[in-house]
Every structure is written in C-alpha cells, then in structure tokens.
Amino acid sequence: MIIKDRVIKYGDNVDTDVIIPARYLNTSSEKELALHCFEDLDGEFIDKVKTRKIIVGGENFGCGSSREHAPLSIKASGVKAVIARSFARIFYRNAINIGLPVMISSEAADINDNDELEIDLDKGKIRDMTTGKVFSAPPLPDFIQKIITSGGYVNFIRRKLLSKR
C-alpha cells in the first residue's frame, strides 16, 4: 500500500493521555473519540488533520495507558499512518490490531513538520518529497504482516474461528 500525504510532527514520549484524555473514555464511539484527539497536546490538531494525515513522532510514541481508544481516535480522525523512532509496546500492538499503519524509522527525526511523504508500507520505504531524502523501516515479522493483510486482528481470528466450525 502506498500512502502519500503531509506530516504533522510531534516530539518524544507522546503519551496516550494527551492522545485521548481519560475524561473522554466514558465512550467507545470512535467518532466521538476523534473529536478530542491530541486535544491536550495540540489544540489545532483537528484543523491540521484535514490536510495533513501522517503523524511523525520521536521515541516511545504512545507510552502510558493501554487504552485502545488512543489509536482508534487517531485512525478515526483520518490519519493514514504513524511513523516514529520507537513505539511503546501496547500502543504498537493496538495500532496493528485495529489496522492503523505504524512504521518504526530511526531516521524519523530528519522528517520535518509539513513535509510531504510517500510511504510504501509493503517495502518499508519512506520518501520525503520535500527534502528528497529516502528512509527505510525494518520489515514487520511475517505473523504481524498476516494480521495486517487480514485487515486487523479481529478479522484474522474471525477466519480462524469460522474455519473451526
């Protein structure tokens, strides 16, 4: 899959409390959650995401709580992919499970806010159209690729359960 879009850039240790504050966790509605995405980190996110749909973070993106509401709110707000130098473990699993594309790139720091990127998810290639730089991301393990090609963990398991019946 190829994703072409512009970047909203954040720093290190973006935690799930700023991605979606707990005061909004009294719902599981993705649409409602999306209205408050990044509210405590960047009050202009909702406007920015209308024209820029790739998030670039630093180290330990998504640290903190296990709330799946965090990647759900990001996905429902229209974001097409998140690139970071590293991801917190639970956020990374959650993003893969719900089908939000995530890429680990040690060179993510070189990507600037507002740059236009072309991402090839299958090949693990990131091309920065603004600066002309090309970055690579390590390929995902086969098992995780299977989850992604199934369209998320739920679909993957659904097929397994159905085949048993």
Place this chain on the structure above:
Amino acid sequence: MNEIKRPQTTAQKILAAHSGKEYVDKGEIIDASVDITLGNDITMPLAIKEFKKMGARKVFDRKKVVMVPDHFTPNKDIKSAEQCKIMRYFAREHNIVNYFEVGQMGIEHALLPEKGIVLPGHLVVGADSHTCTYGALGAASTGIGSTDLAVAMATGKLWFMVPGTIKFILTGVPGEWITGKDIILYIIGMIGVAGALYKSMEFTGPAANLLSMDSRFTISNMAIEAGGKFGIFEVDDKTIEYVRSRSKKEYIIYKSDDDAEYENIIQIDCSKIELQVAFPHLPSNTRNASDSQDVKIDQVVIGSCTNGRMEDLRMAAEILKGRKVARGIRTIIIPATQKIYLDALREGLIEIFIESGCVVSTPTCGPCLGGHMGVLAEGERAVSTTNRNFVGRMGHPKSEVYLSGPAVAAASAVTGTITTPEEVL
C-alpha cells in the same frame, strides 16, 4: 537434537511453558495460552464489541476471565454508567465467576492478588497497562489493548514476542520511610521512560527479599513507566506465604538460570536511595524529595494500584496521626480494595485520616487518571502516590502532578508544600 539445556530467564521459562516448548528465544513470536485475562470498565466495553465482531460465542473459561469495574466507579456520569452496564450484562450472560461489582470490587491490581486469582508462574494479560503489577508474585503479566483482550477471552491464547531481560540486583538496606515507590522512581529516573522498552525487568538481590509484598507490587506496577513488558520478582518465602493464605491452587515457581542471558545487569544500592519525587510531566523526571522544597500544592492523593495498600496507609497514618492537613489543601485517601478499607478501619487508620482532615473514598482509580474524585483545575498542583504525571493526567492540561510515595505525600499534606517526613515529625 541438542541435548544441552539452554539457560533461560524467568520470562522465557514462563512463556516457553505456556506455549508447549522447552525453550523460547529472545525475539521469537509465540502463541501462548494465558492463565488469566482482565478487563475494566474502560477497556472491557470495547473488548466486548470486538469479541462480538470476531464471531466469538463463548469465553474460553468463565473462571479465568476477570472483570473489574474500577475506573469511573461508582459511576461518575451517565455515559460511564452505560459502559459499566455493557460489562455487567456480558458478565451475567457468560456467567463470569470473577466479576466484582461495586461493593466487592477494588482497584483491579490490588484486588486480583488479594483474591488469590494470580499465582506465581502464571501468564496474565490485562487490558490495563498496570497489569505488570503481578510480576511481584513471580508471574509474567502484561498490559494489552481491548482487541488483544477480546482474542484472549475468546481463544485463551495470544501472540507474544519473547522479550529480552534487564536484571536489577537490589542491594543494601533501604532507609527509614523508603518504600518500593522510591526504589522504582529512582530506577525510572536512572533508565528513563523508555529505558526498558519491550523488555522484561527482573528484580532480584538481597534488598528485594527485604521488601514487603506491598512494596514489591508497587515496583512491578511501575515497570510499564519505564516501557517494560514484565516486572518480575523472584519468588521467596514472603511470596509463598502471601499466596498460601489466599489460594489453595497449585502453582509452579520459575527462576532464571544463573547463566541466563541478560541485555543488561544493573546494581542498585537501596541504602543510598532517598525519598523520591517525580516532577511534571514524566515519571522519569525524578529528584530527591529533600531537593524539592518550595513547591506549593493544592491537593494530595494517597491511593491507586501503585500505593493504595496497607503499608501505604499505615505509613501515611503514622505521619498524619495527631496532625492536621494544612489549611486549603484537599487530601484524598483511597484504600485500594474493600478489604484494605476494612482492615484500615479496624486498625484505626481511617479515624486518624478523618480527624486530620482527609477525605476517605471508596476504592476507585478515580483521580489517578483525572476521572473523578479529585480532578484538578487549571494551574493546580497535586502530590500523588499514583503512577503517571503526564500533561492533564489528573485533570486540566495546565495542572501538575508530582509523584511520590506515601511518606512524602502525607508530610506534604501537613505543610502544603512538598515535604519530607522529618520536617513534620
């Protein structure tokens, strides 16, 4: 066939045993059977939605699927009441044995060990990041999201990547007032909030054996604050005594081989650790409490899955006994479970708290995540025994949380600024 037994860490051994293997390698992806799954009123409704979407009809074992409504309970508003209702009805429909209603419930990570649900050697997954708490019992236990929880509830299995391990050898005798909280804050301050990312943290050494079970729970609880996957203590006599009084079930004790491979081995001399405070807005932003003077506060919270146990309440009561909370400071004490609440009541601790001007709450995660029962206004500061001090964690995005153990929190309640116990006693 390789006849030589390859050395493994506790984390490797537990994961191997749960995936039907003799040995698992670091980085290997395995499909493992879990002993316990856990969900709460925030993560469970989403997991139930996914559970239904995947076409699951039954939970894999109604005795092993645990549900605790503890975050926004007793319900703070209509929406959270609706979320709890989804979980309650699901629990009824599936005849869930370990669903704990308000009145029986406590903060999940204090409750499950107390009820003897988690045992040494278990593999536990919970849709709450602080599920790593049960590492104090010698279990491999970690936080997951709602979709993973749905899969684990439906199949009893989940995929894991076998983590590398960092060993922390705790030595020395901790000083007066020093508890597990100071040790883990010190460690996080040293290695950073991503210092153990994807890793198992293993706590061992003579000082580990000196620590109470309550302090061990606190340390394991905050492994996630360093990015850790597990936070595992070696099982000793204290662990066995704790477990024996709570469960008659059999369990297996796993212990790292002496020649197991570690990514790093870090020695911590606990006798040198002073009372710690983590300043906003990261748990790694630690200082000695003695260097944290002149920070004026508005609120103190003593409770949570990190520090709402008897050791914490006793320590707070020792400082608050015969003293008054400073004028204008709100001090909220939250025993983590009904049993802890009752034990504290019988010991006279609750009386001490109320006479000193604290408010005592029924068990809830409440203020820790800015849910209810002590949300901060703009510009307000709290000293809190909870686990996170991220932006907006306890309320307004321009409020501040200073993390500490119970001694500093109680002393600060008396003075209204960040204070060590020596200054008020």
